[in-house]
Amino acid sequence: MARITYIEFGGREHVVDVVPGLSVMEGARQGLISGIDADCGGGCSCGTCHVYVDPDWQARVGGRNPIEDATIEFAENVLPNSRLACQITVTEALDGLVVRIPETLR
């Protein structure tokens, strides 16, 4: 299990224990976290699973892959630590990861 902290735009924190192998997006869905619409279901084609990786975790999580780079243009307010949550696979090494959810669409 990897414990992941999701911080909503308003500052509310949710801690979810995610099974390694799932994505950070799927972990959010299981934890019923709002603000990650994930319209395409993890296909890296919609850009609605945008999160900011906590700077302390950026190196361990790694950067965006090329398709992700193209798709993240759908998102607003993209920063250097922006990732698409469906493209981050949870591993034991990410136990303790903190991600922030941008302002939501709806």
Added chain:
Amino acid sequence: MNAMGEGFVHWDPYDPKYFANPYPAFRRLREEAPLYYNEQYDFYAVSRYEDVERGLGDRDTFISGRGGILEIIKQNVPIPPGVFIFEDPPLHTIHRGLLTRIFTPKKMAALEPQIRAFCARALDPLVEGGEFNFIDDLGADMPMRVIGMLLGIPEEDLKDVQHRANESLRTEPGKPQDYSGHSFAGQGFDEYIDWRARNPSDDLMTELLNATFVDEKGETRRLTREEVLIFINILAGAGNETTNRLIGWTGKVLAEHPDQRRQIYENRGLIPQAIEEILRFEPPGPSVGRYVATDTEFQGTTVPKGSALLCLVGAANRDPGKFADGDSFNINRARVPHLTFGYGFHACLGNALARVEGRIALDELLNRFPEWDVDLANAHLSSTSTVRGWETLPAFTPKARRRGRSTPEARREAAEPAAAQAPAGAERWKMTMKTPMGPQEMVMQIVRAGDMFSGRIESPMGSEPINNGKIAGETLTWTMEVKKPTSIKVSFDVKIQGDTLTGHAKLGLFGKAPVIGQRA
């Protein structure tokens, strides 16, 4: 188990026997011929999820620059720059990036009130009677209005286009009318571009005109007028056609699954997943073509460089390895990404808009018609190598059925006025135009008068008059102004020999399309 009868698995995108239900053939392809070769048309097809995903996603091996449609790839149709859906890097990356920022989910979600208003206007007048048509009343109307609004074409002018179309219906046979030069529709969107350049506003056209970017030569510049025109034509076409088909499939599939429709009616929070399931189950674009740029392997067999490859999205979306019981419709299934909007760098730019439109359309339909039946006897399904969906799909509520609906004869007569009123000496021709958006079936009816002729062409895009009809021996030339899915002037040049007709049509900026026909 299947309709094919023979031992060998066979599928071809043009054969009508697969239109209504291609899925048994898709299943056999996945199981028996995951890399399928069709000798007749010389193309390969992949049908398993991972293969389709790779075909769509590996943009270096499977390129788009030769077109994404089988006919275009095979005929090596030249594609002008700006047709971004058929480009490769670096141009594609540049053009797509420009548009991605314009089609963000956030901007599309902000359109909700207007989209609801368009739906209300289309559907409200039909509530009383309880009879409506998913395509004619909603699918062919709302998405067109949304695109018109996004582009900044004033509502009055959208009406003006329709008005001109009605006006031209009154053209007398034997008197060709010349619209060229003064018809806004005939010029496509270009008069608007010039007007917008002078009168900037808060719309997509203005945004495209002003967007600056670094081009492939490293120069910072704006889009040329021609590039903007091509972009807009493609966006208008894509934005209309596919969402229209999504709305049709929503009507058909939910009519066949009334229990799930009731669940959605009672819990509108299920709408997003219901739309995803409809997109998976009946993708409006069931196959996507690619040109194979280097020798590659699928399922242990080499596909040589230079081949045309069809990625069967409709088959991959039901691959049991990915979707348990994929042939059944289930809005509550575990979410796995379907490939309807493609995958990777060429994934559909308009996916957020299509989703918003599909969701709102379903919500507004349910608000007015909690239940409906579809009248398949009077519906019409069309299928090309790119788009599969309903051209017309009448529906009625249980109340309307009890009251007794209009007779089929009356409806048929209303649907085919042209055939009923054929003037003396009229010739009818069934034609196929192989356009970049897939083959287009049309019926032409003409009357000759010396070295001139007049008449009309009926097609799924509407009914349009023939302009400038000229006869020189066996050769007939004319122009036609198509208004849907996008305004474009089409110039025809064909040769008639006996009962066959061959030639080509020039499609505005989209190049030439072959035309063939038979006397009907």
